[in-house]
Amino acid sequence: MTTEPQMSATFEDVSDVVQRFRDHDYVMPDKVGTVVYLAAELGKPVLVEGPAGVGKTELAKTLAAVTGRRLVRLQCYEGQDDTKALYEWDYGKQLLYTQLLREQIDSLMEGTTGLADAASRLRDHEDVFFSEHFLLERPLLEAIRSPEPTVLLIDEIDRSDEHLEALMLEVLAEYQVTVPELGTLVSRSSPLVVITSNATRDVSEALKRRCLHLSLTYPTAEREMEILQLRIPGIAEDLLGQVVEVVRGMRDLDLRKAPSISEALDWARALTLLNVASLDRATVEETITLLIKYDRDVERVQGEIPRLLGRAGIDVALEQQVHNHGDGHGHDHDQPHSHSRAQGAHHHHEHDDMRTDSKGYFGSVRGDH
Ligand SMILES: Nc1ncnc2c1ncn2[C@@H]1O[C@H](COP(=O)(O)OP(=O)(O)O)[C@@H](O)[C@H]1O
Ligand SMILES: [Mg+2]
CATH class of the missing domain: 3.40.50.300 (P-loop containing nucleotide triphosphate hydrolases)
Structure with missing residues (x-):
């Protein structure tokens, strides 16, 4: 730099x-x-x-x-x-010095008559120990x-x-x-x-x-793409736009902790490491903890994933067909809804269905390994 x-x-x-x-x-x-x-x-x-x-x-x-x-x-x-913001006295160093200088201090104390006298004589010399040398500057x-x-x-x-x-x-x-x-x-x-x-x-x-x-607030989509591009060299072009759209969609949900620029960066870095060129539902589900930090929020987001992907221009219906292949948990009933993907969270029973599905899907993924 x-x-x-x-x-x-x-x-x-x-x-x-x-x-x-x-x-x-x-x-x-x-x-x-x-x-x-x-x-x-x-x-x-x-x-x-x-x-x-x-x-x-x-x-x-x-x-x-x-x-x-x-x-x-x-x-x-x-x-x-x-003492943590401004300054404090370096007690350890003061103690060390008094020990190393014990002989001098003893000789200083020679001939004193009683405690008060000794304390008074010591006081005459105390600025040695309260000098800049023993001052610890805090920020x-x-x-x-x-x-x-x-x-x-x-x-x-x-x-x-x-x-x-x-x-x-x-x-x-x-x-x-x-x-x-x-x-x-x-x-x-x-x-x-x-x-x-x-x-x-x-x-x-x-x-x-x-x-x-x-x-400071969340950036515009354009600016956030610029940030990701600058900070994650080599990020796939398609992925860049998708990540930003999905993250922005999540910010519109009523979450306890919305994903910020830092989470967007973490997520995009992880996806890049995993060689993801384009998002799909399974990938989002598998990596969601990088974005969403509370269980309640994860639950809230699960059902919205198809809609969020739709927002990012990913055809979930098509994508689900690919993933349904052979896993034994049909997602057929997702398909009639996927054309209306851009339309917000209004069918609650539908989210529940999707959550069940996604669990089934996770189950089958685990079963494969
Ligand atoms: N405008 C920006 N341009 C580039 N990177 C940013 C920008 N805003 C945030 N980041 C990145 O996001 C992450 C979080 O930023 P940070 O400053 O720690 O957030 P805050 O202090 O507001 O909690 C950091 O990795 C930072 O580099
Ligand atoms: Mg900070």
């Missing part, structure tokens, strides 16, 4: 952003490019919200790559405290103190507690951190800041106000 021709720290304009991200296999519409451009120009943090797997984290990583900045990442989680401090330019990624901020969010806000507002034992540490460079949220809770108004806001 360092050999990429354009690795300038600044962007010329929006199309420069879009182009350079694309050179790093990240595809974005102009709307997204505009926010990234403005954030870089204005030095403002970007708050990226959207469902899982739509490219929020990757946006920050790619921003670091295209600007030649080092990525510093703070992964947020529940119950995280300041927030590391990013602003880094001598080289950085991209600071605060990932999944909605998982952290509100008090930590307030602390981050403070750091981002002032670009400095006060360590009581050391004083105020000011920033050496301004990081480009990307904050992501899966929107499991609302982030504070104050944070929203400070940031440029970017809402």
Whole structure:
């Protein structure tokens, strides 16, 4: 990546952003490019919200790559405290030093009269152990103190507690951190800041106000095809279109977790590995767990597979005939419906029939091995 021709720290304009991200296999519409451009120009943090797997984290990583900045990442989680975000004292190192310096410390203590006296004498020397040498920088401090330019990624901020969010806000507002034992540490460079949220809770108004806001959603079919093509070189042309159509169809179903770009990529990679040139019902059923992660969702999707394939231009009636051949579980009653495949989920009994069929089909597949 360092050999990429354009690795300038600044962007010329929006199309420069879009182009350079694309050179790093990240595809974005102009709307997204505009926010990234403005954030870089204005030095403002970007708050990226959207469902899982739509490219929020990757946006920050790619921003670091295209600007030649080092990525510093703070992964947020529940119950995280300041010491993991800002700094903490390197207790292990302090302990080691006190042991190695035992003799010196003993001689320092010589002639003290009682505990209070000893403690007071030790206190006179404690700044040795609370110097920068024993300070462990955590991502927030590391990013602003880094001598080289950085991209600071605060990932999944909605998982952290509100008090930590307030602390981050403070750091981002002032670009400095006060360590009581050391004083105020000011920033050496301004990081480009990307904050992501899966929107499991609302982030504070104050944070929203400070940031440029970017809402990522599922891409258009065209853009998703471009992403798959870039990220899976050698993917079969027919398969590419089919995967995107089927995945888009699944997103329209009312699932607990709709397949995102990451699942589409995983699925397409798996299909490519399995040398699938074109989708059929059996292949979708056999590989569905790459796309759909909850049993309830799998059940919901099973019955829709013929319709989804139809959407992708695959004639299920014809395809079923091929698969029915010799497996002893006739799928004949699928056929009268397959001509109306593009028409949504309205015959519930029909789905049940198909589910039974698909089980029968799975059974026969297993029996073959
Ligand atoms: N616009 C995009 N262009 C290229 N790849 C993308 C894009 N959006 C997502 N991806 C890919 O999808 C996967 C998931 O993206 P990620 O950034 O981890 O999602 P999020 O952080 O939103 O949950 C990654 O492998 C990423 O490379
Ligand atoms: Mg992420």
